[in-house]
Amino acid sequence: MIENTPKLFIPGPTEVDDRVRIAMAQRVIGHRTKEMTELYGGIVEKMQKLFNTDHYVFVFTSSGSAVMEGTIRNLAEKDVLHGACGAFSKRWYEMSLANEKNADLVWADWGKAVKPEMIADAMEKKKYELLAQIHNETSTGVKNPTDEIAKIAHENDTLIAIDTVSSLGGDMIDVNKYDVVIASSQKALALPPGLAVAIVSEEAMEKSKKTRNKGYYFDFVRMLKRFEKSQQHPTTPSVPLLYAMDVQLDIMLEEGMQARYERHLKMREIVHNWVKKRGFELFAEKGYESVTVTTITNTYGISIKELNEELVRRGLRISNGYGELKEKTFRIAHMGQLTPTDIMGLLDTIDEILEAKGVY
Template sequence: MLYTVGPVHVAPDTLESMTKPMITHRSGEYKELHANIVEKIRKALDTDMDVFLVAGSATVFNEGAIRNAVNERCLGITNGSFGNRLIEIAELNGKAVDKVQVPWGKAMKPEDIAGKVGKDIEAVHWAANESSTGVFSDSVALSKAVSEQNPDALKIVDAVTAAFAMDMKVRDMDADAIIFGTQKDLGLPPGLAIMLCGERMLEKAKTVKNRGFYTDLLKIKKQSDTNYALTTPPVSLMYGLDYQLDKMLKEGMSNRYARHAEMAALIEDWADRRLAGVFPEEGYRSKALSVLNRGELDFDAFHKKLKAKGYEISNGYGEVKEKTFRIGHMGDVTPAGIRELLAAFDEILEE
């Protein structure tokens, strides 16, 4: 059983939902599937934004957002590896990037960018839920701080481990691009990137050169308006996505968010009792994954014994790799499953 940060455990019924006969991506059946997915994502996340689907990991849309939003200069806020990745993407695409580095384990806050969103900043980007550190920053507050300084600056939010696990308050966030993929809290295999795209992003794209082909949001928008994909999508994965969205809406999003919060609380309590607590600062802790301090724990030996019991978790990541480890509790994982995992932890420690 995977309790990793991604890819995540895929439930047997979800796997079964992806075994329907193949259809072509230019058929009427495909158009219906595409339209249903878009409608259900909007309903689940309470948004009227465009919903774009592209084959690939979410990184393809992180790159696409930068390429469509920025001619010359952007601002990257980061408190971990995946905020750093957004900055690297921008720089590799030839953009000048002003950087705001927040200490790992701390949340990004409006005061961190005070006076730093000048008129030459075309876009500001950050990771809402930093999966290297387990920090969930307040993207609504960050977005407001950006707009107060420069109303024209676009806002690009990596929501890869945030979407569908915690209420991001999409309407209040007022972002221009919110990006995620199937292999995290959607509880599916990897292979499909999803972007919530705002009108301002599309208008800006009209003024930006070298948007590429695969990442040209104007091309994607033209096809999406007719419920088609720009290029061949992973149709089987879309069957699974449609199925998972039905499950989520049946559960209810508030119940879903509460389930994730309960799982995070169980792990935090265990970490306080049995190890050296959790890594991120209080008040800004992710509900999709938990990053625990190792303390004196020999993680490699511990994880070897854990895998022998049929469980797998994730190592630390980036700058804190050697002093933390991570537990993913996304998708269809339940509090009962987390209790079983923690019981296995206890058995190993007692050995």
């Protein structure tokens, strides 16, 4: 058994409430039973209530990346436009290429946001079936203006799917403005890894019905048919993770999405104020900072690896920069079930470490 694991301030996986962990220890039920119908049907209903939508909700046993790829296969036979500004949104573009789609990329440089006019310019030149747009880029801490981008997509008769893997459940997102909203369990939803969510519009379902060669497991139509028949999955899901999601949704509903959003804003404010006070810099473009994760420029040139090793010895963990940003930046997640008190405790500990090293 792994013991003495540090408290996580990384952008996934995140901390899991003890009530959620205990729920996973229940006896497993059959996936073709009335108990499963009650469990999964209840989860879908709670998800729709939490995010104020009557769009279809599908919960897959998979990573968020898998549903990102599945969305491409459901909604595009040929032409896909990607709005990207970091490692994970670029990976979505690479998924389209791997599935032999005619994919084009609108790229905003590291730390910058994809602007609506960039998407509009690309759509003036070509007709697309699908716009795959990042909402919250975990590698750079950038939040993109997806509401405005969605308007442009729909004005051009193009479906829009957004990646909210690291923001849904923390940021305030009107899911009804999009055709597919994709999220993972292990980030702002504060669940263990292993589940992914797709919130799907009627227009997207109609497109999926007409799309060929979309595979089996992530077929939205197949998921809907089975749900309408029995409120179950076409294949066997992870029952313990569904137990966990059921309890976590109760926790989130009790808090309320507005209060949850305000808590996330407060945690971001604490981190941003610390960054400025200590002489670091925010990596994200001003006005486009993520609500759930802050990427910080390593202005002092310290060893992020060594800082994190010392934090782990003290029972805490943050994230180094991702990919080519490693050691150039570091990331502090303020998402899920973390509180302002947790964040202040982390920052005080970082101060102790850096002051002892004579950094400031």
